[in-house]
C-alpha cells in the first residue's frame with residue numbers, strides 16, 4: 001500500500017515535469033514538423049540559470065537561507081532568459097531554413113543542441129562539474145500516510161507544472177494568438193494566406209516552448225538539487241523521455257503531450273518500483289517502440305495523409 | 309523528339325526490357341574484375357602493416373588506426389543517413405554492440421581455451437605467436453576476424469529489430485528511436501556484471517554468465533589487443549568497396565531515390581521500407597565491425613560511454629560535413645575530424661563547439677555537405693564546386 | 706474486357722469527400738482524359754489508382770488483377786505508372802539514373818550480386834544502360850544523360866518524368882497535367898509525344914489536363930469530375946456540349 005502510494009506520488013511529480021517539457025516538443029513539431037533536438041538543452045539551460053540566479057542573488061544580498069519569494073524570482077528569471085535564447089535560436093538557425101528539406105532542419109537542430117551543450121561546459125559559464133542549487137524551499141513535510149511523505153517540494157513542483165499547463169491550455173484554446181497558433185499548425189501556407197503573421201507565430205511558439213522548458217529545468221533542479229554538466233547523457237535521456245511523452249500523446253497535440261507526460265512518468269515509476277529500477281530507462285523506450293508499431297499517431301493524435 | 313530513335317524503339321523496348329529481366333551473365337571473365345579490388349585492398353593492408361607502420365612510428369600508427377576505425381563508422385553511417393536520407397542517431401549503439409560481442413568472444417574464448425585472456429598471438433596483428441596456430445597463421449589471426457564477424461552480425465540483427473518498426477513510418481521517428489537505442493544500450497551495458505578473470509570462474513558461470521560479465525560501468529578491460537593497421541586498412545577498404553558497389557547498383561539507386569523523394573520512389577516500384585531496412589542493417593553490420601576493431605585497439609578501454617550519444621554525434625558530424633551520400637566525402641571528413649584536434653590545440657579545446665557551428669553553417673550555406681552525393685573522382689563535382697550559386701539551395705522539392 | 710477498371714472508388718479527408726464513387730473503364734491502347742475544375746479531385750483519383758492513398762471504398766483492377774489494397778510499388782509492378790502534377794524527379798540523381806531507378810522492379814539481381822559484382826549484375830547494368838539510353842534518345846534527352854535532373858529546364862523535366870514512368874514498363878500510363886507551364890510550341894510537341902508513346906509502347910493513357918486544346922485533340926473519351934463526382938463521361942464533342950460541364954467550368958474561375 002505504501003509502495004503504491006509512493007509510486008503514484010512519484011509518477012505524478014515526474015510525469016508533470018515530463019509533460020511540461022513535452023509541450024515544447026509538441027508545439028514546435030505541430031507547426032514546423034521537425035524534432036527540435038535543442039529543446040532538452042533549453043531545459044538544461046533553465047536548470048543552470050536557476051542555479052546561477054539563485055546563487056548570485058544570495059551572494060548579492062549576503063544571506064544564506066533564501067526567503068520564500070526567491071523561488072518565484074528565480075523561476076521567472078530563468079523563463080525570461082530561456083525565452084530570449086529560444087527566440088534567438090529560432091531566428092538565427094531555423095528561420096533561414098524555412099522550406100528546406102526536413103533532414104537539413106533536423107541536422108541544424110542537432111548542431112544547435114551540440115552548441116548549447118558544449119558552450120555550457122566552458123569554464124567561463126557552467127563548467128564541467130556538477131553543482132548543487134541552494135535550497136529554495138524548506139524541507140517541510142505537509143502530510144504523511146504511513147511511510148509516504150508528501151513534501152512541500154512535491155506540491156510546489158507538481159503545482160507549478162500544472163498551473164503552467166492550465167495557463168498554456170487557456171492560451172492555446174481561448175485566445176486570439178492561440179487560435180493563430182492552431183491555424184498555423186494546421187497548415188502554415190493557408191494560415192499565411194489568411195493574413196496570420198506566420199513568422200511571428202513561429203517565434204512566439206519557440207519562446208513559449210523555451211519558457212516551459214526553463215520551468216521544467218527549474219523544477220528539475222528543485223527536485224534533484226544536483227545539476228550535472230550540460231553535455232551529460234542524463235539530460236539527453238530526459239529530453240528523450242519527454243519526446244516519447246509527446247509521441248505517446250500524439251505529436252502536435254497539446255493535450256496529448258500532457259497526457260503522455262503523465263503516462264510516461266507513471267510507467268517509469270511503476271516499472272522502477274515493481275520490476276527493476278536499474279532498467280527504468282528501458283521501459284520508456286519499449287513503450288515508444290510499441291506505440292510506433294500499434295498507433296503511430298499516438299493517443300490523441302489524428303493520422304494525417306501527406307498530400308501528394 | 310528524335311524520330312529515328314522512335315522508329316528503332318517501336319519493336320524493341322519489350323526486347324530491351326526482357327534483356328534486363330532475364331539479364332544473363334555474359335561470357336566475359338568477370339571473376340578477376342570482381343575480385344581484383346579485394347586483392348588490392350588486402351595488398352594495401354599488408355603493406356600498411358609491414359611498411360607504413362614502421363615509417364609512421366608508434367604515435368602516428370595509432371592515430372592511423374583510429375582514423376581507419378572512424379572511416380568504417382562514417383562510411384557505414386553514410387549508407388543510412390546519406391544514401392537513404394533517413395537519420396540514424398544511434399550509430400554508436402551498434403559500435404558498442406559489435407565491440408562488446410566480439411570482445412566477449414575473443415576474451416572468453418581465449419580465457420577458456422588457452423587459460424588466459426591475453427592475445428594468443430597473430431601475425432596479422434603484428435604479434436609473436438604464443439600458442440601453436442595453423443600452418444603459419446597464429447590462433448589470433450583466425451579468432452579475431454571470426455569475432456569481428458560475430459559482432460557485426462549481432463549488430464545487424466539488432467539493426468533489423470530497431471529498423472523494422474521505425475522505418476515503416478515516414479518522418480523522423482528513426483532519429484529519436486535510434487538515439488534512444490544508443491542510450492539504452494549504454495544503460496544495459498552499465499548493468500552488466502564484472503568481467504570474469506579466471507578460466508575457472510568462466511567455466512563455472514557458463515555461457516550466460518560470460519555473456520553478462522562485461523565489466524559493467526567500469527568498462528570491459530583486458531581484451532586481447534589484436535587490432536593492427538592490417539585489420540583496419542582491410543576493413544576500411546572493404547567497407548568503402550561495399551558501399552561503393554551498393555551505390556552504383558540498382559539497390560543503391562533505390563536508396564538514393566528514397567532519399568530524393570520517397571513517394572515518387574514508391575510510385576516507380578521501389579519497395580521503400582525494404583530498401584531502408586536493408587541500408588540500416590548493412591550500416592549496423594559495419595558499425596559492429598568497427599566496434600570490434602575499436603574494442604581490440606591498444607590503449608582503448610571499451611566502456612558504456614562508447615554507446616552514448618556523444619560518440620554517435622561524432623560520426624554524424626563526419627557524415628554531414630563530408631557530404632550526405634558521398635563515400636569519399638565521409639572518409640575524408642573522418643580523417644580531418646580525427647586529425648584536426650591532434651594538430652591544433654585550439655581546436656582540441658573547443659572541438660565540439662567548432663563542429664557544432666560548422667554543422668549549423670553548413671546547413672544554411674551548403675545544405676548537402678561538402679560533396680553532396682558525389683565522390684571526389686566524379687568529374688562534375690569539380691565543375692559544381694565552382695558554380696555554386698545555382699546548386700547551393702539544394703533539395704529537389 | 707477493359708484493361709483498367711475502377712468501380713465506386715471513394716475517398717474522404719476528414720469531412721471532405723474528395724472523390725465519390727469514381728468509375729472508369731480504360732481499354733487497351735485507349736487515350737482518355739480526366740478533367741474538372743481545380744480541387745475537383747483529379748489528382749486524388751490518380752493517388753487512389755496508384756495506391757498513394759487507400760480508397761475508403763471501391764475496387765481497382767488492372768488486366769483482371771485486383772490492385773485495391775496493394776502498396777504503390779506493387780501497383781507499379783502490376784503495370785500502372787504515373788507522373789506527378791508538381792514534378793517529383795530524383796533531383797540529385799543524374800537523368801539516366803532517374804530512369805534506372807524506374808527499372809528497379811524489373812531487375813532480378815539485387816544487393817548480393819552487386820556487392821560481389823557477379824556476372825549477372827554486370828549483365829544487368831549493361832542492359833539497363835542500353836535501355837535507358839535508348840529511352841533518353843527517344844525523349845531527346847540523351848545529351849543530358851549525366852546531368853543532375855534538377856538542373857534540367859522545366860520542359861525537359863516534364864518529359865523526363867514521362868520517360869521515367871515508361872521505364873517501369875507499364876501497361877497504363879497516368880499523366881497529371883503534363884502540359885502545365887509549357888509554351889504553345891512545347892505543348893504541340895507534347896501532343897505528338899503522347900500519341901507516339903501510346904502507339905510505340907502500346908499503352909493505355911489517362912490524361913489529366915487543363916488545356917482544352919490538348920485534351921480535345923488527344924482524347925478519345927473524357928471523364929469530367931466536379932466536387933469529387935463524375936458529372937459527365939463521353940467523347941469530347943459530347944462532353945463539350947454537356948450543360949453540367951459548362952456550368953461546372955463557369956462556376957470555377959480558376960479553370
Ligand SMILES: Nc1ncnc2c1ncn2[C@@H]1O[C@H](COP(=O)(O)OP(=O)(O)O)[C@@H](O)[C@H]1O
Pocket residue numbers: 305306307308718721723741742743744745746747748749750
Ligand atoms: N492528403 C490530403 N489531405 C487532405 N485533403 C486533401 C489531400 N489530398 C487532397 N485533398 C483535398 O482533396 C481535394 C481534391 O484535391 P485534388 O485531387 O488535388 O484536386 P485536383 O487535382 O482536381 O485539382 C482538394 O480539396 C484537396 O485539398
Ligand SMILES: [Mg+2]
Pocket residue numbers: 747748749790
Ligand atoms: Mg491536381
